[in-house]
Amino acid sequence: MATTLQQLLDGLTQRATMPSPSATIADITGSLDHLGRALTGLAQDGITPGDSSRQRTTAELGAACLTAGRLWPHTGGPLTDLAGAAADLVGRDRDIMGRSHRWAVTVEVAEAADHCARLGRHVLPEAAAPELATVRELAVTVERIAQVEPPTASAFVVLDRLVAQPWTxxxxxxxxxxxxxxxxxxxxxxxxxxxxxxxxxxxxxxxxxxxxxxxxxxxxxxxxxxxxxxxxxxxxxxxxxxxxxxxxxxxxxxxxxxxxxxxxxxxxxxxxxxxxxxxxxxxxxxxxxxxxxxxxxxxxxxxxxxxxxxxxxxxxxxxxxxxxxxxxxxxxxxxxxxxxxxxxxxxxxxxxxxxxxxxxxxxxxxxxxxxxxxxxxxxxxxxxxxxxxxxxxxxxxxxxxxxxxxxxxxxxxxxxxxxxxxxxxxxxxxxxxxxxxxxx
Structure with missing residues (x-):
């Protein structure tokens, strides 16, 4: 069945906001590690031509997600799998994305990271993993910037590009x-x-x-x-x-x-x-x-x-x-x-x-x-x-x-x-x- 980057991120967000009792911190941090990989690649390719709040915040959020992702060894799970597939799609599309596309993807990935970090805060006491709080703060900053400088309508198209299963x-x-x-x-x-x-x-x-x-x-x-x-x-x-x-x-x-x-x-x-x-x-x-x-x-x-x-x-x-x-x-x-x-x-x-x-x-x-x-x-x-x-x-x-x-x-x-x-x-x-x- 064909799927899109947006569908993967929506699925990740849904699982993070409606968690099962079996949700583990290893699965949560594994998902953040993959999201951090995607955000870091987007920041390296460039969100804006020069230094800007969008560029800096994207890089900082990517680093924060990678840091949170190293808190526990990866054991896999539905959150990790969805985030990993999403990060792979972002990497696959790097050669066709311009700055406007990268900003649109950043906004959506930041939202998913926020939900995953919020779920982590429910699983662990706040003092046990301050790295999760950092992820949430930076994700909210991305959201606030996006309200002032929203992605263009055409930029969102990259989120809905279909990826088909092989057929013969x-x-x-x-x-x-x-x-x-x-x-x-x-x-x-x-x-x-x-x-x-x-x-x-x-x-x-x-x-x-x-x-x-x-x-x-x-x-x-x-x-x-x-x-x-x-x-x-x-x-x-x-x-x-x-x-x-x-x-x-x-x-x-x-x-x-x-x-x-x-x-x-x-x-x-x-x-x-x-x-x-x-x-x-x-x-x-x-x-x-x-x-x-x-x-x-x-x-x-x-x-x-x-x-x-x-x-x-x-x-x-x-x-x-x-x-x-x-x-x-x-x-x-x-x-x-x-x-x-x-x-x-x-x-x-x-x-x-x-x-x-x-x-x-x-x-x-x-x-x-x-x-x-x-x-x-x-x-x-x-x-x-x-x-x-x-x-x-x-x-x-x-x-x-x-x-x-x-x-x-x-x-x-x-x-x-x-x-x-x-x-x-x-x-x-x-x-x-x-x-x-x-x-x-």
Whole structure:
């Protein structure tokens, strides 16, 4: 089952606030030792550019947790296991986290450390372990700083990145949509690390995002009772992004499909979503379906991962604009100021040229539009409240803050209007029809 850093920290906090009679000081200090390891790594990577209260307090809290963690020999236990897994995930994500992400993670880890230290104070007399009091004081300081300098909404995304259990083609038909979503994001990350993400991979991921968005839009409309049209715009936005990519070619043939690659994972995700909600093809059918809550429960957390997926796709386009890995007919690229003579000649004869920089601006804009519309769709899904408490508490709060921020509704409306214009203009003789199959 896929899990997230936030779920691990929430599980740790729940166990610390509702302890069993068998809770031991060795298990408590073991958990603090792991949390201290995570905080120390975050502080070393940098919470702020220079010396600041955030930077100093994070480093001090990490040191205090490590000190408390050495009070007793480690014997393991549920608290230690949860904290250890959380610390491992923080370490795994160090290469993708910026300062804002590290601050968001610090705030959540500090809260978990506070609860663990509080539990330790119940198990031991106060005078027996003053180190626990130090942890609590510093954790409260982090909380106070966070109230004045809260983490940004986008920074919380790192807490909700899914980590999937390994799966193979043999059990792909039984893979849940949530696990398939995590597998797809993981496959894209692997391809990006080796700079091997192909245009075929990109289109497969975009097509999977379109299928998710269409299903989520239909479910949201049925749950809220509102007109389905606005909710389905997100799916159209992803369709436009897929069509915009057909201008380009990376020179790589179809080739065999890697069972753990992006295309295979996108197919598995699309099949899982269709299996869960595909039989309900429109909002009207959903409204009459008695199984709407269970359908929504399976689609909702996957919808919450769309912004994470979209950020990877945006980063891929940015990378291509720098490396020039894509090619396109010069006639299909946007005009540039002071066009070089060789580009002018390429336009005249219809020659393919290397696409760099501004040549990919339109593709990037379509992905960014789809990303912001996905954020709005996820917020609408959560507010529909058809599936009970959201699976990702912090992600839901993030969407509420983002969508209710000043100017966001107007920006989303402009994006929706831009999507409509793109749909009307994107079709041209040189482009092949866009098919929503993730095998593209």
């Amino acid at each position: 083609p043999g059990n792909a038909s039984e893979t849940t949509a949530l696990d398939a979503s995590a597998a797809l994001v993981g496959a894209i990350e692997r391809s990006r690390r080796t700079d091997d993400l192909s245009l075929r991979d990109f289109r497969a991921a975009v097509a999977a995002a379109e299928i998710i968005s269409r299903s989520a839009g239909a479910v949201t409309a049925a749950a809220s009772g509102d007109d389905a049209g606005p909710f389905l715009v997100t799916g159209l936005a992803w369709q436009v992004a897929g069509r915009a990519s057909t201008v380009f070619d990376d020179g790589r043939g179809a080739g065999p499909i890697d069972a753990r690659g992006v295309v295979a994972c996108a197919r598995t995700l699309a099949e899982a979503v269709r299996r869960d909600a595909g039989h309900l093809s429109d909002a009207g059918a959903l409204e009459e379906d008695r199984d709407l809550p269970s359908v929504a429960a399976s689609v909702q957390p996957v919808t919450g991962q769309l912004p994470v997926l979209a950020n990877h796709l945006t980063a891929a386009v940015d990378r291509w604009s720098l490396t020039g890995r894509l090619y396109a007919s010069a006639r299909d690229l946007p005009p540039v100021n002071n066009m070089p003579e060789d580009r002018v000649q390429a336009v005249i004869v219809g020659r393919h040229v290397q696409a760099v920089g501004a040549d990919l601006d339109h593709l990037r804009q379509t992905v960014v539009r789809a990303t912001e519309l996905s954020t709005g769709l996820a917020d609408a899904f959560h507010r529909a409240a058809v599936a009970g408490p959201p699976a990702q508490r912090h992600q839901a709060a993030l969407y509420v803050r983002e969508v209710r921020a000043s100017g966001v509704p107007e920006r989303l409306l402009r994006h929706a209007q831009a999507v409509e214009r793109d749909i009307a203009t994107i079709r041209s003789p040189h482009q092949v029809p866009w098919n929503a199959s993730p095998s593209r």
